[in-house]
Amino acid sequence: MSAELLVETRDGVEIVTLNRPDKLNAMSAGLIAELDAYFRGLQDRLEVRVVILRGAGRAFCAGLDLTSGSWPGREGEGPIQGGWRTQRAIATVMQLMRQCPQPVIALGHGAACGGGFSLLLSSDVRIGAPSLRMNAAYIKIGLGGCDMGSSYFLPRLVGASVAAEFILTGNFMGAERALQCGLVSRVVEEEALLDAGLELARDMLGTAPMGLRLSKDALNRNIDAPSFEAALAIEDRQQVMLAQTQDFEEAKRAFAEKRAPEYKDR
Secondary structure (H helix, E strand, C coil): CCCCEEEEEECCEEEEEECCHHHCCCECHHHHHHHHHHHHHHHHCCCCCEEEEEECCCCCECCECCCCCCCCCCCCCCHHHHHHHHHHHHHHHHHHHHHCCCCEEEEECCEEECHHHHHHHHCCEEEECCCCEEECHHHHHCCCCCCCCHHHHHHHHHCHHHHHHHHCCCCCEEHHHHHHCCCCCEECCHHHHHHHHHHHHHHHHCCCHHHHHHHHHHHHHHHCCCCHHHHHHHHHHHHHHHCCCHHHHHHHHHHHCCCCCCCCCC
């Protein structure tokens, strides 16, 4: 990883830090390329079981870096073609976050605007600090409020009315309102954010590895399940599969012996 993205490994948990504090961690081409490579690589790194995503300095991520040179063009490339390339590069990161088998816990503080807001929305769990301020900033700069997955995630997370309020105005949502509507799981003091994320990650590490991966998979798929029966079908298949693993047998033995299970991901 480059200096724009820092990765620290702690016993099955990786702490991924957006590291452009002088730019409020705004998205540059380099940062997006690093995020793409990191989340894409997680498919083959199952020893990493949980990811914690956070921002360095005063903000989580202030959105797209619009300063000169942050998104260099290519020789002979038209403005529409260049804009499409940039758009797809950022959107792909959101897709990779949803597709990676590891749960992603986002720690939000300060500004989370535009694409930074979408990074939070694309995570599986969000924990916020009192300083957290989020908005779908795109509509404030002459674009639409629906961008980088905001129109997909936000209504599913907070309901259509609240989503419309913020997407159609670009107004900021603070930590208290986010907690009220369930967008964040909890609000803790900024200095306690990492400890809160690690505590939740440790709880996840206490589960069977494949069970955790398939649970994320089922949650993602069943958000869009066409019916209750379709959701049950996914759950049924996963449970039958997991019941054949050695980890399931170990969990039963550990329960009977009143001890913590020792999972092997087998």
